[in-house]
Amino acid sequence: YFKNDLLYSRDELFSILEINNKLDFIFFATKSPNCYVSNQYVSQLILNAINNKELIKECQLLVRLHPIYYRMHNSKQIYSNFIRDFEILANENNRMTLNQPKIESKSMNYAMPDDEIKLLSSILKHSSLVVNIFSTLNIEASIFDVPIVNISFEGEMLENFKKARLNIDQDLNETHNQRIVRSGGVNMVYESQKLIPSINEELINPNRRRLGRRK
Numbered sequence: 001y002f003k004n005d006l007l008y009s010r011d012e013l014f015s016i017l018e019i020n021n022k023l024d025f026i027f028f029a030t031k032s033p034n035c036y037v038s039n040q041y042v043s044q045l046i047l048n049a050i051n052n053k054e055l056i057k058e059c060q061l062l063v064r065l066h067p068i069y070y071r072m073h074n075s076k077q078i079y080s081n082f083i084r085d086f087e088i089l090a091n092e093n094n095r096m097t098l099n100q101p102k103i104e105s106k107s108m109n110y111a112m113p114d115d116e117i118k119l120l121s122s123i124l125k126h127s128s129l130v131v132n133i134f135s136t137l138n139i140e141a142s143i144f145d146v147p148i149v150n151i152s153f154e155g156e157m158l159e160n161f162k163k164a165r166l167n168i169d170q171d172l173n174e175t176h177n178q179r180i181v182r183s184g185g186v187n188m189v190y191e192s193q194k195l196i197p198s199i200n201e202e203l204i205n206p207n208r209r210r211l212g213r214r215k
Contacts, residue, residue, distance in 0.1 A: 001121050001143045008122040016119070017062065019097045025062045026199065027127035029137050032068040033082050036133055036168065038155025039066075040085055042195070043096070045155075046131070049196045050095050057203045059128060063090070064099040064120075099123070129202050134171040138180050142213035147202035148186045155192060185212025 014021040026046060030039040043063050049055050065086065071078050083100075090098040101116055121140075124130065130141040133151045141148050152172050171177055180186055187209065189198045202208070 001124075001140065004125070007118065007125055010126050013119075013122045013126050017097055017099060017123075019062065020060055023058060023060045023095075024128040025060045025097075025126075026129050026131060027123055028061060028063045029130065029132040029135060030063065030066045031133035031135065032066045034068060035171075036155075039063075039133075040082070040089060041155035041192075042131070042133075042151060043086070043089060045192065045195055046199070047089075047093050047096055049199070051093070054196055054200075055203065056200050057128070060095045060097065061093075062097050062099060062123065062127070064123070065101065067101055128206075129199060131199070133168070134174075134177050138186055142185055145210060145213055147206045147209065148213070149195070149198050149202060150180075150186045150188055151195065152188055152190050153192050183212045183215045185209050185215060 008016065011021065019025060028039075028043060028046060030036075030043075033039065043061065046061050050059065050061060063086065065083065077083070086098055090096045099119075121144075124137070124141050124146060125144045127141075127146055129147045129149065130137060131149045131151065132138065132141075138148055138150060152168055154168055172181070181188060187198045187202055189195050
C-alpha cells in the first residue's frame with residue numbers, strides 16, 4: 001500500500017474498471033452479506049443522491065462486493081441472489097460500476113490472486129471518498145488519506161432475505177472499532193437520512209479529518 005510505484009495510475013485504473021474517466025468516484029466497500037443484508041439499500045441511497053444531483057460534487061459510484069458473496073456450499077453460491085440484484089442495479093444505472101473480486105478457489109472463500117491487492121489499493125488511492133461498514137478499510141483508506149464515511153445503522157432490506165446474524169451495534173461496540181471511532185478520522189453515520197449529508201461534509205472538506213486518519 002505504501003509503494004505508490006506499484007499501483008495503477010488513475011488512467012490505468014479507470015480503463016481496467018471501464019468507468020467514466022471524466023468523473024471522480026465514491027467507493028462503497030460492502031460488508032459481508034451474512035453480517036449485513038442492506039448493502040444494496042446503501043448503494044441505492046448513494047445512487048439516488050447522484051442521480052438527483054444532491055451531492056456537492058458530480059461523481060459516480062463504484063461498489064465492490066465482499067468476498068463472502070462468493071461463498072460456496074455444496075457447489076452452489078449461497079448469495080447468488082444478492083449478486084444478481086447488484087448486477088441488475090448496476091445495469092440500470094450508468095453512474096454505478098460493480099467490481100466483483102476474483103476468487104481463485106472453490107474451496108477457500110478468501111483465495112484471491114495477488115493482483116486483487118494491487119487493484120484494491122489503487123481503487124483506494126484514486127477514490128474521492130470511501131464508504132464502508134466497520135471493516136479494515138477504515139485503516140487502509142487512511143493510508144491513502146482518503147475521507148471515510150462509516151455506516152452504523154441497520155438499513156432496509158429490499159427483499160425478505162434472512163436477517164443478518166449480527167446487529168450493527170455489536171460492531172460499533174467492539175474495542176478495536178471503538179479505537180477507530182475515537183480517532184476522529186472517520187465520519188460516523190448512525191441514521192440512514194444522514195448518510196448523504198455526511199458524504200457531502202467529507203467532499204466539501206476532505207482535509208477535515210486528516211489528523212484523525214493519520215492517528
